[in-house]
Amino acid sequence: MEHLLELRNLSIDLPRGKRQSPVKLVEGVDLTVRKKQNFGVVGESGCGKSITCSAIMGLLSYPLTVGAGSSIRFLKENGEELEITSLSPAELRKLRGKDISMIFQEPMTALDPMYTIEEQINETLRFHTSLSKPEMHEAALAMLKKVKIPRPEQILKDYPHHLSGGMLQRVMIAIALINNPRLLIADEPTTALDVTIQAQILDLMNELRESYDTSVIMITHDLGVIAETCEEVAVFYAGQVVEQASVEEIFRAAAHPYTAGLLKSVTSLGGEEKMLYTIQGAVPTAGNFGQGCRFADRCEYCESRCRESAPALTEISPGHLCRCWLHAPGKEAAQ
Numbered sequence: 001m002e003h004l005l006e007l008r009n010l011s012i013d014l015p016r017g018k019r020q021s022p023v024k025l026v027e028g029v030d031l032t033v034r035k036k037q038n039f040g041v042v043g044e045s046g047c048g049k050s051i052t053c054s055a056i057m058g059l060l061s062y063p064l065t066v067g068a069g070s071s072i073r074f075l076k077e078n079g080e081e082l083e084i085t086s087l088s089p090a091e092l093r094k095l096r097g098k099d100i101s102m103i104f105q106e107p108m109t110a111l112d113p114m115y116t117i118e119e120q121i122n123e124t125l126r127f128h129t130s131l132s133k134p135e136m137h138e139a140a141l142a143m144l145k146k147v148k149i150p151r152p153e154q155i156l157k158d159y160p161h162h163l164s165g166g167m168l169q170r171v172m173i174a175i176a177l178i179n180n181p182r183l184l185i186a187d188e189p190t191t192a193l194d195v196t197i198q199a200q201i202l203d204l205m206n207e208l209r210e211s212y213d214t215s216v217i218m219i220t221h222d223l224g225v226i227a228e229t230c231e232e233v234a235v236f237y238a239g240q241v242v243e244q245a246s247v248e249e250i251f252r253a254a255a256h257p258y259t260a261g262l263l264k265s266v267t268s269l270g271g272e273e274k275m276l277y278t279i280q281g282a283v284p285t286a287g288n289f290g291q292g293c294r295f296a297d298r299c300e301y302c303e304s305r306c307r308e309s310a311p312a313l314t315e316i317s318p319g320h321l322c323r324c325w326l327h328a329p330g331k332e333a334a335q
């Protein structure tokens with residue numbers, strides 16, 4: 001296995017009892033994250049971004065399950081290849097916080113209000129290393145300095161409620177990086193922060209990435225955040241990837257009408273407020289996708305065959321994938 005992470009035909013099922021087949025919340029997702037790559041996942045609320053990442057972490061919440069035929073392969077530092085979907089809970093615990101770690105939108109909910117910052121950092125260190133208490137203290141202090149937390153000695157003694165949202169997110173980043181993971185999943189890490197702090201956190205993540213060998217999956221609903229942080233991006237819509245390409249290519253030549261809509265609604269970080277474009281309509285709910293293109297009801301280019309059958313994800317130019325009949329092979333010839 002050459003890459004760090006390979007998702008093949010990933011589906012995530014919501015069971016509906018014995019008589020009915022499960023609802024596919026995510027279906028047929030293929031993604032490849034290379035070593036040291038910054039990979040963006042973008043899409044509106046409910047598209048399946050977070051549950052895809054929960055599946056990578058082996059943390060799908062009840063009653064969701066990974067569907068039959070799905071594969072999530074991860075390459076460990078020692079060259080060992082793991083199939084995450086078949087690991088035991090104990091094996092997954094060893095992987096999380098060490099090889100793969102995650103930061104969430106709401107740091108307050110991810111930290112325990114009853115423990116100091118130092119105790120929470122120590123918990124990760126204790127589980128994955130054999131450092132002594134003074135060594136853990138030094139490691140925690142050094143990590144807080146790396147994430148540019150002022151007065152780190154004091155912050156280690158503080159409880160989460162003493163800190164602002166931006167500081168808490170820095171603490172979360174420190175905890176996520178302290179064991180030098182191979183993959184960091186950041187699920188909307190700046191959405192809950194105000195715009196100035198958002199920009200600071202994204203700058204910090206960019207800086208840290210240069211000093212660590214970590215690959216990052218950045219999940220967001222904002223292509224502006226992707227532009228600031230990523231090299232490659234997958235656009236999710238209704239549980240599927242509808243477009244994937246380098247960030248440069250997406251901004252230069254987005255092919256899917258949904259991506260074009262997202263591009264029109266990009267906010268500029270720290271920039272002036274402007275009237276935001278919104279794509280009309282809503283994401284269809286899982287289980288009601290119909291047989292055609294899942295974007296059909298919202299698409300200004302929709303034609304009859306879009307409703308009759310679903311387009312496949314197709315390579316429309318080297319490295320650029322799109323799931324739309326407008327870009328299907330032979331389209332030009334047929335016109």
Ligand SMILES: Nc1ncnc2c1ncn2[C@@H]1O[C@H](COP(=O)(O)OP(=O)(O)OP(=O)(O)O)[C@@H](O)[C@H]1O
Nearest residue numbers: 014025044045046047048049050051052061062063
């Ligand atoms: N435990 C669960 N049980 C049932 N449905 C769920 C569960 N968790 C998520 N879902 C459904 O799965 C779909 C995808 O959810 P997910 O949280 O991945 O969306 P998202 O793209 O991360 O959205 P957001 O931008 O709002 O975070 C949604 O329709 C959601 O309602």
Ligand code: SF4
Nearest residue numbers: 293296299306324325
């Ligand atoms: S397949 Fe048709 S409906 Fe779907 S995005 Fe393309 S043009 Fe629009």
Ligand SMILES: [Mg+2]
Nearest residue numbers: 049050051187
């Ligand atoms: Mg989410």
